[in-house]
Amino acid sequence: MRILYVFQDEYPWDVRVEKITTSLGSAHVVHLLCRNRGALAAEEQLGQLSVHRVGGSGLAAIGGFPAFFSPWWIRAGLSVIRRHRIDLLIVRDLPLCPLALILKKFTGVPVIFDMAEDYPAMIKDTWRYRGPALADYLIRNPRLLRTMENLVLPRVDETWVVSAASRDRVMAKSGQGPRVRVIGNTPTIDILDMKPQPDQGTLAMVYTGFIDATRGLDTVVRALSLARREGLPATLDVVGTGAALEDIEKLVAELGLDEFVTFHGWCTQAQLRSVIAACSIGVVPHRVTAHTSTTLPNKIFDYMALAKPVIVSNARALEDVVTEAGCGLVFQDGDPESLLSCLRQLQARETREGMGASGRRHVQEQLNWSRDEAVLLDAVRGFPASRSEARV
Template sequence: MKFLIIYKEDYPWDVRVEKIALSLAEQGHQVTILARNLEQRPVTDRQGEVRITRLPTLKGLPRPLRKLLNLPLWFNPVWIWKILTATPKHESAVLIIRDIPIAKIIQPIKKLRNVKTILDMAECYPLMYQSIQNFSSRKHSRMSLKNPRLTARYEQSIIGQFDHIWTMIEESRKRTLEMGVPEDRVSIVSNTPPIEKIPDAREPHSGRQIRIVYVGFLSTLRGLDTLLNGVSVFLKDNPREHIKVDIIGKGKQKEFLSNLVNDLSLHDVVTIHGWLEQSDVDKLLMYANVGALTYRFCDHWNHTIPNKIFDYMASSLPVLATNIIPISRIIINTECGVLCEDQNPADVALKLLQLTDPEERQRLGSNGRKAVIDKYNWENDKLQIFEDIKRITELD
């Protein structure tokens, strides 16, 4: 079969898109990824057996205009033209579209080309936009594009028109069903790591020093200020050599977090690296002995799951997390980490003290690694993908 995966950002790289594409290619299918091209990469490319096609390079145009023409909106004529020309004409095909911003394009193309369609709902956009507004000091910025109510109406208008929908976690699936989508058209394909990418078993945890790592975007919703303030409280009663924090990522909060590190006099304890190559991230994961996910408690995080929780678990790192519903459930069920109250630095400090015990870190880390090997891995998730594709392609 032929598959066209439509991804609204530049590619590479997105780990979930890559996993889906490679899994389908391994089955002998012809897979093409269609992506934005703000970075002006070649219009055609390859990633192993996977073809990559991008929006036009638009050479000579100023960056603001290129950005406008690359906007992932369902009425953007550049996207409409590119998706239409990339969709197979006379053969059975499946279009997989990542998230909802350009999802409405699919419906007329589905009729013209007689293809099957899958929505990969990695994010619940109305909830994400609402959470951003709740925690942002610029609540009315870009309201026309990121208005939660308008986005919810748009989502409701298209959600029932797909042959199948992949959600990330139980809460997102339940929300989709509540919007009226039949139960047999919604399944969970989580954000788990492939078995072959699980690191080798590490040396047993030892010593009282906590070496915390965070990998991801630097934004208000990530709650890194809670982590840093918790470290500051911890240091009031504990030696400074007992803790080290590495923050890896890019985002709008980097300057704020750097200033907070200085304000709290944590410059000798906390390092904000910025964005690193994956090989450097892997080295810091091997050096670390705790993985941090001190996210803000909000509807957005309560309806998705970060891939980093599984990366931490696979690396035998106990997870330090706030009480986000899906994250809490995994941590409680697998006993792979500790939970702290949202925006409560004192409670973070208490949990950090608990993690100074190397035997406790070893127990939690071992539980997490075992849970990934046994359950939370891509080999299990891709079986769901194959089952769903088989079902929708046999409907006729």
């Protein structure tokens, strides 16, 4: 089968795109249509993946903006489909889903919607915590995006989501039933090759990922301050950057925590795993919103795979994983005292090691990409191949 994956951002790199296209490439011919912000070749072969980019430098950058009605994106999509006789379209996230349906109308190619997150809810969070820019009222408006989602869900041939909570939401809205599959953000099994480091006997927390107001990192910093006052040997390592980084750095300074907090910035995947391995507790402190309640970030599985107990906020998708795996504790979103209570419960090395071992075992047996890959390949087998000659 010949498959075209449509991605609104530049590639490389995105971990979910890489995992999906690599897995598909083991059995099929895979193409990727993505944005070009100006510095990359219009077409490129990355291993088994054929990359086609829209946009470029100068005036060509206008055409690269990922709007579903963009004539540049429509023309590029039709060109790839016809030149390479594409059998199946997979479109990542909501903004370009209508584009995929337009391409389907012209070519008859079926469409899978890879919903990595509840996009309207994510934009609503952005409006709530950062405020909208003037252009956002038109191009990133949560109400308009929700209307778009309501229109596309019944029209796509299948939808992939990242959590059971997201599946339940989509099924309730679309009535798609068995055409909604969970393909999670689980890690590849090779992460288990990295042996967990011995617990150093401290409450060394680690946070990885974007840093914005919805991530709740301020709650972790305030809980750390309470823990230090109480005499607990707590520290925090932060890997990542984002719009709220400066605010978090200021809060750390105001609370006199500079010697207990280390900011690493962005790291390579190998460096990231080394930082996690050296700590003793992984934290996912997301604010509880419609978006975070259905989204599972990669970081929770990285923590679990490296045998770290996790402390998560009470967002449903996060709480479901921790409860099922018995790999950590749940605190009340935005409440430093609640998070401090979790740290107290994790003081005993035996408790941390037991929860960490349970999380690692759960990744080894269930929450790994090998299982999601099997679901992915089974889903694709449900679509016919080699019909392109009859269509175009």
